[in-house]
Amino acid sequence: MNFAVKRLPIGIEFFDEMIKNQYYYVDKTGMISELLRSGGKVTLFTRPRRFGKSLNMSMLKNFFSLQGDKRIFNELQISRDKQVCEEYMGKFPVISISLKSVDGFAYRDAYEMLCATIGNEAMKFQYLMDSTKLTDREKEQYGLLIKGGDRIPFEMDEVTLTGSLKTLSLLLEKHHGKQTVLLIDEYDVPLSKASEHGYYKEMAMLIRKLFEQVLKTNESLKLAVLTGCMRISKESIFTGLNNFEVLSVADVRFDEYFGFTDKEVRKLLEYYHLSDKYQQVKEWYDGYQFGNVEVYCPWDVMNYCVTLLADPNAEPQNYWINTSSNEAVRRFIRESDNSGTIRREIEGLVAGECIIKELHQELTYEDMYQTIDNIWSVLFTTGYLTQRGRSEGNIFRLAIPNREIRNIFTTQIMQLFRENVKKDGELLNRFCEALENGNTESAEKCFGEYLRKTISIRDTSVRKEMKENFYHGILLGILGIKENWIVRSNRESGEGYSDILIETDDTAMGIVIEMKYAEDGNLQKAAEKALKQIESKQYEEALYDEGIEQILRYGIACYKKRCKILRLSRFSKIK
Secondary structure, three states: OOOOEEEEOOOOOOOOHHHHHHEOOOOOOHHHHHHHHHHOOOEEEEEEOOHHHHHHHHHHHHHOOOOOOHHHHOHHHHHHHHHHHHHOOOOEOOEHHHHHHHOOOOOHHHHHHHHHOOOOOOOOHHHHHHHOOOOHHHHHHHHHHHHOOOOOOOOHHHHHHHHHHHHHHHHHHHOOOOOOEEEEEEOHHHHHHHHOOOOHHHHHHHHHHHHHHHHHOOOEEEHHHEEEEEEHHHHHOOOOOOOEEEOOOOOOHHHOOOOHHHHHHHHHHHHHOOOOHHHHHHHHHOOOOEEEEEEEEEHHHHHHHHHHOOOOOOOOOOHHHOOOHHHHHHHHHHHHHOOOHHHHHHHHHHHOOOOOEEEOOEEOOOOOOOOOOHHHHHHHHHOOOOOOOOEEEEEEEEEOOOHHHHHHHHHHHHHHHHHHHHHHHHHHHHHHHHHHOOOOHHHHHHHHHHHHOOOOOOOOOOOOHHHHHHHHHHHHHHOOOOOOHHHHEEEOOOEEEEEEEEEOOOEEEEEEEEEEEOOOOOOHHHHHHHHHHHHHHHHHHHHOOOOOOOEEEEEEEEEOEEEEEEEEOOEEOOO
């Protein structure tokens, strides 16, 4: 039951819509005062996806804009800063664009999308065509920004496009007699997409020219704010900008304005009568450190609250995984194939340990995956890893933030394992043959050799049954190499659910396997327990029903990279 009055703002990125329609809003308007009192002329905020960048940009637009509704700020923190409100609220023309849709399989497609993005923003100022303060020549310049093509909504040559934002700021200043505020959200998306599709150099040059004109020596610019995920190398697209300030996840300034603080989450949960879910929310979605502040991912917290209001017994889910390709994690995990050191580092991270690394936050999209050192930096910048404590220069103590991100790592580990099974075909075929022949010594040797080559899960905070599921998944992947075997997992049989039932290509033989994780490291004891469970629960009944006369029963215990395989000394037979 929903006891609350305000709705939860899932997918709402427009600040005025959120306030006017009575959605629950975590007040971040204090950012405005700090930006105006201590921010630079041009400020870039880099944060991971789903941490409120677009909403904050919409907030800035509504605050500065001549057309903004001042009343929506009445009950918010910024209203207490009378001086800033008097001097800046509703006083400037604002150009606000998002580059998140500038994409295409070819450069020309992305170019046209950029024309459309800027053209649509320019269309909002059609009153310039009737302005008595602009000359006919200036009106012609504006006309070029909204000019349509034969097959596309907006058509600009490169000179017009790269000068479009500067031209628009000049015209707005002349008409209003006020300098222009420029807001560019998701500034790096065109570069990310260009790198993905193979036209990075062309797009980087285009964005560089666009930014140079509007951000450098532009007297019509009051201030500019940009947001993005990556901190692109200044030499790549921000050359010559001396008035430029980058504030990343490592910086202390503005650290509390992206993401929810613990106090804000407690207040939110209390409002919706969900305070009893605090520990779950914290375990799954907290743990990001921005500057000196530990924050939660807003997207996750809001989504889980919506789920809980519909189903109070709902378990936390991985909401963030659906908003990102997870390519950085995938690349990182694959590097473990070539390096035992990286494999051990991944195991340490998943176990909740910290790894000390030197990071270089300024990269280009072309360089992101060139070296493992760069991949560490990408994982940090994009939120898959976070810092613990204060950095010493470029040296950071890195950790996985929370359970949700840890699950992303383990999912990718299992994916890599499945991809690699065929590479180890000879070893794994020997394992399967040993199982079929009842040779526990050989099976144990093969399985142990394989475990030493894979990434293990030894996270002390993960429940025992989840660790068993991990090794269960590995074993299922190995057995999948036998195409003629019928392998069934967690099938109801006898008085419970057996881990694995196998019908071999010899139709007269079957195999029952029960997996255990030896939490205390006693593999012999755990394997014996698995065998006793098979007998007491009569897991072989399902195979009997299929007419299988000979059944091998195995208890397999795992602990980190070690294993023990035991079997009952006799075949089971139908009596």
